[in-house]
Amino acid sequence: MSTRRRTTRTARHSKAQCRKILRTLSEYLDNDLPKSVCREIRKHLGLCPKCEVFVHTLKRTINLCKKADVARLTASDKTKLRKEILSATSRV
Numbered sequence: 001m002s003t004r005r006r007t008t009r010t011a012r013h014s015k016a017q018c019r020k021i022l023r024t025l026s027e028y029l030d031n032d033l034p035k036s037v038c039r040e041i042r043k044h045l046g047l048c049p050k051c052e053v054f055v056h057t058l059k060r061t062i063n064l065c066k067k068a069d070v071a072r073l074t075a076s077d078k079t080k081l082r083k084e085i086l087s088a089t090s091r092v
């Protein structure tokens with residue numbers, strides 16, 4: 001039995017984490033983003049060059065954090081964003 005461990009982690013986080021972030025984003029499109037989630041997403045974006053590629057998509061979503069009470073995404077915005085996020089997820 002092998003007990004070999006993977007120690008080739010170059011990024012600060014795994015692809016799974018990128019996917020998790022993106023999935024979380026799409027989940028929260030229908031709701032307000034809790035502040036803790038916003039913080040997690042921002043932190044991740046700061047650390048992850050891969051996800052920064054999607055920053056334009058994410059930025060719009062993150063705007064929800066700032067003005068959750070003011071601006072809501074329209075249904076078509078959500079559909080568009082969700083598609084973008086999903087395609088981003090499959091590319092990560």
Ligand SMILES: [Zn+2]
Binds near residue numbers: 018048049
């Ligand atoms: Zn990432």
